[in-house]
Amino acid sequence: MSDINVEEWAQKVRENDRRAAAKLISAIERKEKIARAVLKHIYVPVGKVVVLGVTGSAGAGKSCLVSCLISALRKKGKTVGVIAVDPSSPFTGGAFLGDRLRMQVHGRDKGVYIRSMASRGYLGGLARSTVDAMHVMEAMGHDVVIVETVGTGQDEIDVARLVQTCILILTPTMGDDIQAMKAGIMEVAQIAVLNKADMPGKEKAILDLEVALRMRPVTEDGWAVPVVPTIATTGKGISEVVDRIEEHQAHIRKDDGLKKFAFQKAEKEGSVLIKDEIERVIFDHIRGTGLRRRYLDMIVAGKIDPYTAAEEVMSLFIKKSKNDA
């Protein structure tokens, strides 16, 4: 796609050209400059598209549940874009992306676009490129965009700030009421799903969840988090999940809920982009100067502590950019 210009590329994505969209997501992952230019062109303001997040621990049934959600949404005539994130190896950088396999029944449906994505070392349950890929799917004209996180534990809450309705998938093996009371991921979801509800321990788990959720003060927007039991492999309980999603969507669309969401998303996305830009400018400045290596060597040799080193690098940068100006 290197011979194509920005406007043409953007236009193709808007016309739901799958190859153009796929290649744009790759260019985003590769941090190619042109990708950002195309993103500027295709940007869809927050709130037009329904954006859902699905999170939960590894093996809880996220991908299966997403597949069920796709079926239900397709029956309602909605088109769906899915970004499924799986972890990259911290050692080799490679990844085994096994989410798509669970959704392959939708592989041939032209109203469904699924993209697997490796986290590439980005923490928080998503990949650095996930938000940008969400914009691509919004621009393609999908009615609903679903983001599935990597298997999450307790603290990977990035997804909640970037989606309108966040669904947390748990299983009867999730642990006791103490686990359900913990801060972090338990707090950020708008819908709690207890999947594998055919396993022993279902009643206890639902009770633990409901009690823990009721102990919390009602959120400021007045939404009470429902607990829905499901069996994703058979589709049991899915229609109730969809009902709850629709209720929550209606809930945030009344008053200025969407505006609040838009601000929250802009805050999260904007600060990451600004931070990235600051980082890029500084690294561009010191690249090739040997400064970084010199300080690393000094730290290793015990000549300086890393705190002072960081401060000195920063003040050298500020001094240099003042001189340049």
Next chain:
Amino acid sequence: MSKSKIQESKNRKIKVLVSKVGLDGHERGAKVVCNLLKEAGMEVVYLGLYQMPKDVIDAAIDEDADVIGPSFLSGEHLVYTPLIVEEMKKAGLDDVLLVVGGVIPPEDIPTLKKMGVDEVFSAGSLTERIVTYIRNNVRR
């Protein structure tokens, strides 16, 4: 078709789509290959069992795969491979590498290559050869 070595980096990964094709439930080998490509730093999407050529190609488009790797054990390679090649042509995936693996009789390898397969790795292939071949032949 120009063959060029791409520069792998933190941002540029080789993406491989591995799949079983047809009515063949033997996936151990495909999983072993997935794992070794992951260990080599590649991003591997595994489609699983019972995929048809069109499923594989549609997925390759959406995932923007650099390499398509169908795996055969039960002797259907001569039936499905030409269909995969045809679907690739239809979709214009001429910059995607097609590498077939599995239990492939040696006498079928030239036939497969004539059909348009870039390389064949049958049972007993050295893992290093597979990785090196992909690295040196990815087209973009």
